[in-house]
Amino acid sequence: MxxxxxxxxxxxxxxxxxxxxxxxxxxxxxxxxxxxxxxxxxxSFDIPGTASSQVTDELAEKLPDFSGAAGTVVFSTEDGSALSADQQAAISAMVADAGDLPDVATVNDPFATERERADRAQQIEDGRAQIDDGRSQLEAGQAQLDAAQADVTAGQAQLDAARTQAEAAGAPEEQLAALDAQQAQLEAGQAQLDAQQAQIDSSTGELETQSATLEQGAELLDLAKGIRLVSEDGSTALVNIGFTEPRLELSPASKKAVVEHFTAEPIDGIEVAFSTEIAQGVPQxxxxxxxxxxxxxxxxxxxxxxxxxxxxxxxxxxxxxxxxxxxxxxxxxxxxxxxxxxxxxxxxxxxxxxxxxxxxxxxxxxxxxxxxxxxxxxxxxxxxxxxxxxxxxxxxxxxxxxxxxxxxxxxxxxxxxxxxxxxxxxxxxxxxxxxxxxxxxxxxxxxxxxxxxxxxxxAAPASAPAEPTRASRRERSVLRTKPIRPMSTLRSVLTIVVAIAALLVVAIPALSMRVGLPDGGSEPVESASYRAFTITEDAFGAGANSTILVTADLPSGLSDEDVVAQQLEIARSISDLDDVVAVAPIAVSDDGELAAFQVVPADGPNSVSTETLVRSLRELEPAGVDGPLGVAGQAAINIDISEGLTSILPIYLTVVVGLSLLIMIVVFRSLLVPVIATGGFILSLFATYGALVAVFQWGWFADLLGIHATGPILNFLPIILIGILFGLAMDYQLFLASGMREAYVHGSEARLAVAQGFRAGRSVVLAAGLIMIAVFGGFIFSESTIIRSLGFGLAFGILVDAFVVRMLLMPAIMHVLGRSAWWVPKWLDRILPNVDVEGAALERRHALHP
Incomplete structure (x- = not known):
């Protein structure tokens, strides 16, 4: 090569x-x-085969209107006053025209929805009043019927007494015939009373059925009262957009079309903002x-x-x-x-x-x-x-x-x-x-x-017989250089202890690392996504930004009444969970076997409580439901992605560490040097994780870096850092340790070879590390939270690995180990290929060429 x-x-x-x-x-x-x-x-990001993606696939088959991407357009008054009638009309007109936008499936009018909610509530109140009136009428009719029944019963008793007396006195047939006629009249009257009683009983049953149905609707409406599209003070309205395409397949052009449609004709006194699902574009x-x-x-x-x-x-x-x-x-x-x-x-x-x-x-x-x-x-x-x-x-x-x-x-x-x-x-x-x-x-x-x-x-002196050779020039250069001496053993031990202790201390926050994806609150303050997130949270509560979509498999063959009853049972079970603000049934498939619910949690999408709620929902099996509930929505998707990435992290780290050991063994023909290199990489990696948690999750020095919101660490960042930092760490290891090995192979004492190799490679590693820190550090001030955390992780990782691990810890450990650092079994030494990374053989072949 x-x-x-x-x-x-x-x-x-x-x-x-x-x-x-x-x-x-x-x-x-x-x-x-x-x-x-x-x-x-x-x-957006996704992992195939997750629980949320399986729910989405089922929705695509049975409830396609709810399987696509969804986003929110937020309208709010600039002065905090209630939306006027003209402003509401202008917003409704925009909504009416938005249905023809590309890839848009549904657009809701918040004011029409709230009117429907109010009408439904009024219908329930009117229905209750009508049922109460019906009950009163039936009770009055029952009282009249009971009185008539009492009269008939009394007449029957009198007639029975008269017949007994007549028969005892041997009354003629004419008199008994008259009594029979009276008996027939009483029986006819009783039949009429029985018919009226049956009618009253039937009406009472129907009334109770209506009352039960009405109360089911009332309870469902009450469970969903926390789901609003117009704020209580009337200053903010949410327009929900449903798309035909899944979020990963939704084109930027379709999102842009929505933004342009709702901003083409500004409404006086109204601020328009868009949720991350619509406004988030490709970062700069x-x-x-x-x-x-x-x-x-x-x-x-x-x-x-x-x-x-x-x-x-x-x-x-x-x-x-x-x-x-x-x-x-x-x-x-x-x-x-x-x-x-x-x-x-x-x-x-x-x-x-x-x-x-x-x-x-x-x-x-x-x-x-x-x-x-x-x-x-x-x-x-x-x-x-x-x-x-x-x-x-x-x-x-x-x-x-x-x-x-x-x-x-x-x-x-x-x-x-x-x-x-x-x-x-x-x-x-x-x-x-x-x-x-x-x-x-x-x-x-x-x-x-x-x-x-x-x-x-x-320029050779006049008396010189020949031009100095390259070797002689190198010798004179060495003579002019300050003699290289190995560091003291005490200094090496202190360096090892201090460096490892410092790295472990910095890594402590990593023990509390949470991973996720940034939400709208992490976007730049001036962005539409951030405004939409904060306005929605202030007007409707934090959970309005983290709506959860829940599905339930219903038994086949249920009647319409049974479906409603089953929806109520499921909604009750969901509502009983902690941190549920509201739950509402939103759809049932045509075959009646899949029901979908909207659930609003108490907190935002990246909160611990929302994560716990998603897990609780997936474990919930309400009565009458075939199996546990399915959970989708952005919060559930983020949790699934984070869990998938976290589960694969140990496997990937094992692959990288194993790769590191193999490469280093081949390059340095040593067993301990690879262990030192790999151990140092792991220390610097976890120190980087700790710094990320301290800054981006705990908020340390957040103001200094322009970070206005803290939250979970970007879920794929731990893995991507392993891949990148491993490669770069091996670069620095190569440029330092190869010089040490070269000096050792050429006869220098082991500890002196460490100092010589370090002297030879320190300047280039120092410059390379500073350059990488500068380049990666520039991305810390990006407007995108994803890019900012990636830039910080790489910059800090290089800082720790290059200057603490490679230039302090590694030489100190090599000094303490001495000759044993280069030990390798003879059988392994014979089979290892000779990898001349620095091209020493080439240099020797061309050493005589000036």
């Missing part, structure tokens, strides 16, 4: 414009591909903060390299690499569904590693020029040595990112793949375009004073 890269570097140095033209063509192809293939990005990839981060990286390059030209080259190659990588990835957005954060991750990684990888080669080239090598030979040698390390370092990052596909989570695997593509482009740019640009600028990659030193070093 080193020899191949050496030849590639020399080819690029000789064919400068060919290489540059090739990359320009690649950039144009990526741009054309983007123009043709870019079809938008998804602003680059902003002021990101630009400042790049500027800081440029300053670090200028300080380290001492030349504007040299400092500009890594920035130029990184920007070209980012453009190619991100445009190329986005060109496939029409083929695969990409999350909105995917290109942002590509930009982050592309800029950071692009600058660093180019810096490694440029720094090596500059040192070789100062040692007297000609430009082309130095470019080839730098590409074969530092470039070889770049390829290896980039490969570790790429493998770690591609390993995200083993999680089985599509959007996460795609993010890792996109990031890996951008890193791969950065590597290819570094080993091809960087050598071409170095050839173009020649010795101007050094400052004037440095170029003057080259001349002085190459």
């Amino acid at each position: 080193a020899e191949l890269l050496y030849r590639l570097g020399k080819f690029a140095a000789r064919r400068v414009w060919t290489v540059i033209a090739t990359w320009i063509v690649v950039l144009l192809v990526a741009g054309v591909g983007f123009a043709i293939g870019f079809k938008g990005l998804a602003t 990839i680059l902003g002021v903060g990101e630009a400042i981060g790049v500027v800081i990286a440029g300053v670090v390059l200028l300080v380290m390299l001492g030349s504007i030209i040299a400092a500009a080259l890594p920035l130029l190659t990184a920007i070209v690499g980012v453009a190619i990588g991100v445009l190329g990835v986005l060109a496939f957005s029409g083929v695969v569904q990409m999350a909105s954060v995917t290109p942002v991750l590509g930009v982050m990684l592309g800029l950071a590693v692009g600058i660093d990888y180019s810096l490694f080669i440029i720094n090596r080239h500059r040192k070789q020029l100062l040692q007297g090598l000609d430009v082309d030979e130095s470019i080839g040698l730098a590409n074969g040595t530092a470039g070889n390390a770049v390829v290896f370092a980039g490969t570790t990052v790429i493998v770690a990112l591609l390993a995200l596909n083993v999680t089985g989570i599509p959007f996460l695997g795609l993010m890792g793949t996109a990031g890996a593509v951008c890193v791969a482009v950065a590597v290819l740019i570094a080993i091809s375009l960087t050598p071409a640009l170095l050839s173009m600028v020649g010795e101007r990659v050094l400052g004037r004073r440095a170029r003057a030193r080259i001349v002085r070093a190459d």
Whole structure:
């Protein structure tokens, strides 16, 4: 590999414009591909096969109107007064015209809905009054009937007495016939009374049935009284939009159409805001903060390299690499569904590693020029040595990112793949375009004073028999350098104790980590989503922003009355749970076997109580229901995604740690060095988790970073940090530990080799770490909470891993271990391949070439 890269570097140095033209063509192809293939990005996340997705699939089959995405348009008066009749009419007119918008299935008129609610309540009151009147009439009729029955009973008694007396006296047949006639009249009267009694009983039964039905409706209305679309003070109204497409498939154009429709004709005195499901778009990839981060990286390059030209080259190659990588990835957005954060991750990684990888080669080239090598030979040698390390370092990052596909989570695997593509482009740019640009600028990659030193070093004294060789120049350079001594053992032990203790303390908050997805309250204060979230919470309560959709499987063959009774039973069971503000049945499938309910919790979508409620609902089995309830809605979806990601985290961490051990064993031919490297990575990772929790969940230093709302940690952030930080940590481990091994193999005592290797690699690791922190840190001030937390996690992770773990903890442990750090069983040493990461063999082969 080193020899191949050496030849590639020399080819690029000789064919400068060919290489540059090739990359320009690649950039144009990526741009054309983007123009043709870019079809938008998804602003939502999902994991197939979760409980909520299964409920959504069932809804799509039996209640399709409730299976699509949903969002809310919030209208509120600017002065807090009640909406006037004209304002209400204007809003209703907008609602009436919104049904024809693309992908819109349903739009509710809040005022019509509230009128229907009021009418229903009035109907119940009127019905109760009518039933009371009916009962009174029936009671009066019953009293009259009872009196008539008493008269008939008394007449029967008299007639019976008269017949007994007549028969005892031997009355003639005529007299008995008269008594029979009276008996017939009494029986006819009794029959009439029995008929009237049956009619009264029937009317009473019907009245009680009506009363029971009415009371069921009243109870359902009472259970749903916390669900409102117009606030109690009349100042705010909610327009619910139901879409035909699921949230992951809903196009940005359809969302934009809704926004444009409801803002096209402003209503005087009315503020319009949109929930996150409608207003959230693709976050801005680059902003002021990101630009400042790049500027800081440029300053670090200028300080380290001492030349504007040299400092500009890594920035130029990184920007070209980012453009190619991100445009190329986005060109496939029409083929695969990409999350909105995917290109942002590509930009982050592309800029950071692009600058660093180019810096490694440029720094090596500059040192070789100062040692007297000609430009082309130095470019080839730098590409074969530092470039070889770049390829290896980039490969570790790429493998770690591609390993995200083993999680089985599509959007996460795609993010890792996109990031890996951008890193791969950065590597290819570094080993091809960087050598071409170095050839173009020649010795101007050094400052004037440095170029003057080259001349002085190459100018031999008149009496010198020959020009000094490279080896002799290196020896004189070493003599002028302060002697390197190993650190003291006491200092090493203290460093180990303090560093590990500090990392563990910083990691403590990670024990209380909660994960989720940002809600509207986390959006920028000036955004429509934030306004909609806060206005809704103030006017209707926190739970109005976290409505839960619940489904129940009903037994087949139920009558309409039985369905209503079953709905009431389910609603009662749901209402009895803690933190339920309101519950309302909203639909029943045509076959009568699936019922849907709307549930409003007490708190917001990211609260602990809402999470607990979702779990309680899924465990609930009301009487008469076939199996437990199904739960969907944004809050349930977020919980399912978070649980899925949390469950896969240990598996992915195991894969990465195992990969780390294998790679390090091959590279360093040691067993303990990989353990040190991997253990340090785990410490820095959990310290990063702790810092994330402290800032974004607990709110420490939130004001300083411009974070106005705290909440759970972004649910896919812990996993994505493992992949990225692992790759970058191995980069720093490589540049420091490989120098230590090289010194040890060439005869230095183990503890001295640690100091020598650290001295050789510390400047490049220091610069690389500062550059990455600057680039990632620029994204902390993004308007998107997702990007902000990702930038903070990466910046803090690099800060801890590069400066605490790699530059303090790792050398201290290596010193304490001494020679045992490089121990490896002989049988393993024989079968391990010889991986010359730094290209030492190549350097030896070309050492005599000036």
